[in-house]
Amino acid sequence: xxxxxxxxxxxxxxxxxxxxxxxxxxxxxxxxxxxxxxxxxxxxxxxxxxxxxxxxxxxxxxxxxxxxxxxxxxxxxxxxxxxxxxxxxxxxxxxxxxxxxxxxxxxxxxxxxxxxxxxxxxxxxxxxxxxxxxxxxxxxxxxxxxxxxxxxxxxxxxxxxxxxxxxxxxxxxxxxxxxxxxxxxxxxxxxxxxxxxxxxxxxxxxxxxxxxxxxxxxxxxxxxxxxxxxxxxxxxxxxxxxxxxxxxxxxxxxxxxxxxxxxxxxxxxxxxxxxxxxxxxxxxxxxxxxxxxxxxxxxxxxxxxxxxxxxxxxxxxxxxxxxxxxxxxxxxxxxxxxxxxxxxxxxxxxxxxxxxxxxxxxxxxxxxxxxxxxxxxxxxxxxxxxxxxxxxxxxxxxxxxxxxxxxxxxxxxxxxxxxxxxxxxxxxxxxxxxxxxxx
Ligand code: XLS
Ligand code: NI
Ligand code: NI
Numbered sequence: 277x278x279x280x281x282x283x284x285x286x287x288x289x290x291x292x293x294x295x296x297x298x299x300x301x302x303x304x305x306x307x308x309x310x311x312x313x314x315x316x317x318x319x320x321x322x323x324x325x326x327x328x329x330x331x332x333x334x335x336x337x338x339x340x341x342x343x344x345x346x347x348x349x350x351x352x353x354x355x356x357x358x359x360x361x362x363x364x365x366x367x368x369x370x371x372x373x374x375x376x377x378x379x380x381x382x383x384x385x386x387x388x389x390x391x392x393x394x395x396x397x398x399x400x401x402x403x404x405x406x407x408x409x410x411x412x413x414x415x416x417x418x419x420x421x422x423x424x425x426x427x428x429x430x431x432x433x434x435x436x437x438x439x440x441x442x443x444x445x446x447x448x449x450x451x452x453x454x455x456x457x458x459x460x461x462x463x464x465x466x467x468x469x470x471x472x473x474x475x476x477x478x479x480x481x482x483x484x485x486x487x488x489x490x491x492x493x494x495x496x497x498x499x500x501x502x503x504x505x506x507x508x509x510x511x512x513x514x515x516x517x518x519x520x521x522x523x524x525x526x527x528x529x530x531x532x533x534x535x536x537x538x539x540x541x542x543x544x545x546x547x548x549x550x551x552x553x554x555x556x557x558x559x560x561x562x563x564x565x566x567x568x569x570x571x572x573x574x575x576x577x578x579x580x581x582x583x584x585x586x587x588x589x590x591x592x593x594x595x596x597x598x599x600x601x602x603x604x605x606x607x608x609x610x611x612x613x614x615x616x617x618x619x620x621x622x623x624x625x626x627x628x629x630x631x632x633x634x635x636x637x638x639x640x641x642x643x644x645x646x647x648x649x650x651x652x653x654x655x656x657x658x659x660x661x662x663x664x665x666x667x668x669x670x671x672x673x674x675x676x677x678x679x680x681x682x683x684x685x686x687x688x689x690x691x692x693x694x695x696x697x698x699x700x701x702x703x704x705x706x707x708x709x710x711x712x713x714x715x
Contacts, residue, residue, distance in 0.1 A: 277360070279364060280345070280364055281361070287299060298633070310651075319373060320636055322614060324362060340623040344625065359402060363406075372410075374412075378418045379418075381402070416449055416456070417462040431485045432467075450492065468485055468518060469519050510547040511551040523561040526541055527565055530567075545573065545588060550576065556593075571610065573597075575616075587632070588614075593642075598642040598645070617631075618631045649707075670687050
């Protein structure tokens with residue numbers, strides 16, 4: 277078979293002393309960590325849109341990427357070349373999953389029927405390539421934001437025809453996700469938000485958004501799609517305000533509309549920071565509410581206020597993320613999807629390998645550090661002690677619901693003094709550093 281990346285061979289683990297830039301230093305897929313292999317813990321996934329269709333285009337200039345299919349002009353031929361390249365890439369990178377939007381994998385036709393036909397042809401090719409390589413689909417989705425028809429939103433568009441059209445696209449995207457054995461289906465509300473409240477019926481838009489999601493749940497039942505539904509929070513960009521602002525907002529929305537049993541969240545690191553939260557905060561909110569479904573693994577530039585979607589290389593962040601993920605009992609059926617793109621100046625295909633390798637090693641490092649931190653119990657012991665006043669006496673009565681303001685007031689009047697203890701943040705940060713540096 278034609279090779280698209282002929283001079284890169286399979287990336288293997290060589291250990292942290294290696295000088296080979298195309299070898300893993302930390303990611304050792306079959307290494308067992310806390311009872312599971314690294315591969316099972318991390319469930320890495322490639323994002324089709326960044327790695328196969330992204331070309332470096334930005335607001336100020338055209339694409340820069342040089343890709344092996346640049347000599348082709350027929351859109352279906354390009355789509356097929358990308359499919360072969362995608363599977364060669366994932367196989368060489370040892371990435372076991374991928375994710376896509378409908379528009380990433382096949383060209384739009386003149387009509388919706390033709391678009392669906394193009395999709396079916398590529399889905400058949402994917403099926404063969406998946407069978408040959410053992411690579412699986414983490415999630416599928418429909419792009420409901422790029423085409424001008426979605427300028428005012430999709431499920432939250434003021435135009436009912438757009439709502440209907442978006443439903444047709446999601447219906448098809450769910451069908452192909454099911455056909456490919458996809459383990460999840462993601463809703464990122466690209467333009468589900470507003471630019472100004474002056475022209476917006478927020479209540480109707482939110483009600484419609486919920487109606488749309490309920491229809492998706494109903495349709496999944498109808499066709500027997502058992503994958504996990506995920507909502508991906510993001511506070512803004514492209515719209516000024518996106519309804520799925522952050523995990524807490526999404527949770528409130530899901531509960532308001534009775535959808536909280538059917539959806540979990542797909543947390544993206546860069547979206548967390550855009551919302552003014554840390555990545556760990558978003559993972560924590562999702563975890564303690566039982567809705568941590570999957571992760572879009574990337575990182576933002578802290579000096580830039582938009583979604584730069586960089587490959588995750590910050591081991592402090594990956595350690596804290598893996599800490600939450602381990603305490604969550606893992607992510608499956610979700611995974612770590614590299615919703616990340618190489619910089620515009622990183623234009624040749626070696627950069628695609630270097631980018632994914634950097635992210636995989638940073639998460640493998642994070643996994644090892646987080647596992648050691650958890651195994652030591654240092655944080656958990658500290659936290660347990662910090663809240664120990666709730667395990668006895670008045671604290672226990674509060675927790676057990678045995679007292680109200682009358683009893684508490686009586687208790688407080690009888691108190692001689694209140695003794696507090698240090699939060700020891702700096703000490704705990706040193707402990708965290710110790711485990712990160714020990715890997
Ligand atoms: C954009 C989103 C997008 C989703 C999939 O900011 O991260 O890439 O992950 O639609
Ligand atoms: Ni994303
Ligand atoms: Ni994003």
